[in-house]
Amino acid sequence: MKHYKAPAKVNIFLKITGRRGEYHEILSRFMVVEQLHDLLYFFPKEEEGFVIDGDFACTTEQNTIYKAYRALLEATGSTELERLMQTHGIAVNKHIPAFAGLGGGSSDAATYLKMCNEVLHLGLDVGELAAIGAKVGADVPFFVYGYPSANVSGIGEIVEPFDEVPLQLETRTPPIEISTPAVYRRFRESFYKELSAEAHDYYAQTDSKTLLSELSADDANDLFEPALSLYPELKEHFRHGWFFSGSGSSFFRPLPPA
Numbered sequence: 001m002k003h004y005k006a007p008a009k010v011n012i013f014l015k016i017t018g019r020r021g022e023y024h025e026i027l028s029r030f031m032v033v034e035q036l037h038d039l040l041y042f043f044p045k046e047e048e049g050f051v052i053d054g055d056f057a058c059t060t061e062q063n064t065i066y067k068a069y070r071a072l073l074e075a076t077g078s079t080e081l082e083r084l085m086q087t088h089g090i091a092v093n094k095h096i097p098a099f100a101g102l103g104g105g106s107s108d109a110a111t112y113l114k115m116c117n118e119v120l121h122l123g124l125d126v127g128e129l130a131a132i133g134a135k136v137g138a139d140v141p142f143f144v145y146g147y148p149s150a151n152v153s154g155i156g157e158i159v160e161p162f163d164e165v166p167l168q169l170e171t172r173t174p175p176i177e178i179s180t181p182a183v184y185r186r187f188r189e190s191f192y193k194e195l196s197a198e199a200h201d202y203y204a205q206t207d208s209k210t211l212l213s214e215l216s217a218d219d220a221n222d223l224f225e226p227a228l229s230l231y232p233e234l235k236e237h238f239r240h241g242w243f244f245s246g247s248g249s250s251f252f253r254p255l256p257p258a
């Protein structure tokens with residue numbers, strides 16, 4: 001069976017630009033971490049029901065892959081899709097740590113959508129797939145588009161490729177399970193600020209290497225301070241020269257050229 005890569009991402013920067021209901025509008029540079037990825041593949045099965053084979057800390061119904069299946073079924077009404085998942089399970093060799101700000105669950109969901117589109121010849125274009133992915137989670141459209149580097153805005157649904165050579169990145173994930181909604185909530189309650197128009201242009205237009213040489217970890221990510229205030233033990237894992245990804249708990253830094 002063909003294996004499909006679901007890569008991790010980091011947020012080179014993440015700035016809040018406003019609020020949308022319970023969500024937050026952001027401007028963020030997403031970059032793929034090529035060497036860290038899950039592997040997904042279909043396998044034939046005989047047992048009943050939707051089967052996900054892999055090391056997960058959640059139920060099948062909570063799994064982003066199952067949510068992607070439901071969203072794709074609702075969008076297409078495809079009986080071939082139903083039949084595929086009656087006769088096949090989906091296996092995930094999980095390497096991306098969970099609760100880590102590396103987008104593992106979102107990347108799995110996006111890869112699953114692309115696999116179904118390819119295997120079943122559904123004929124959905126990348127924009128249609130991304131819109132279906134947005135119903136599963138805010139980070140899913142970025143992974144559907146598959147750009148190595150992109151500016152992501154709205155609440156995650158606007159994905160614009162950023163033309164630069166992707167950085168070689170090193171990641172480190174402290175053993176702290178961070179809740180994304182709790183971090184956004186803390187930001188809203190105690191740290192709320194919005195990006196100015198002038199700063200917006202600087203972040204949106206500057207390449208990632210320059211940004212990481214000019215910014216502190218605090219300035220690069222508006223969610224770092226609220227995460228530290230909710231999970232004070234994070235501070236023990238922070239090292240100078242490292243940056244915070246998404247809502248955490250991972251840190252990353254560019255590797256020096258070989």
Ligand SMILES: C[C@@](CO)(OP(=O)(O)O)[C@H](O)COP(=O)(O)OP(=O)(O)OC[C@H]1O[C@@H](n2ccc(N)nc2=O)[C@H](O)[C@@H]1O
Nearest residue numbers: 022023024101102103137138139155180181184246247248
């Ligand atoms: C912070 C970021 C940065 O890339 O990622 P992670 O650190 O989780 O990987 C994202 O904004 C997270 O994306 P994702 O984890 O897909 O979020 P979702 O499942 O859609 O939403 C979980 C919850 O986070 C909050 N949320 C999410 C996205 C957003 N733009 N504003 C929000 O306020 C909402 O409370 C929402 O109910």
Ligand SMILES: Nc1ncnc2c1ncn2[C@@H]1O[C@H](COP(=O)(O)OP(=O)(O)O)[C@@H](O)[C@H]1O
Nearest residue numbers: 057058063064098099100101102103104105108
């Ligand atoms: N396919 C999946 N892979 C990993 N975690 C998943 C998946 N589906 C649902 N989850 C659940 O999502 C939460 C963390 O999601 P994940 O994408 O790994 O973290 P983050 O958004 O911080 O990068 C956990 O509650 C986990 O159990």
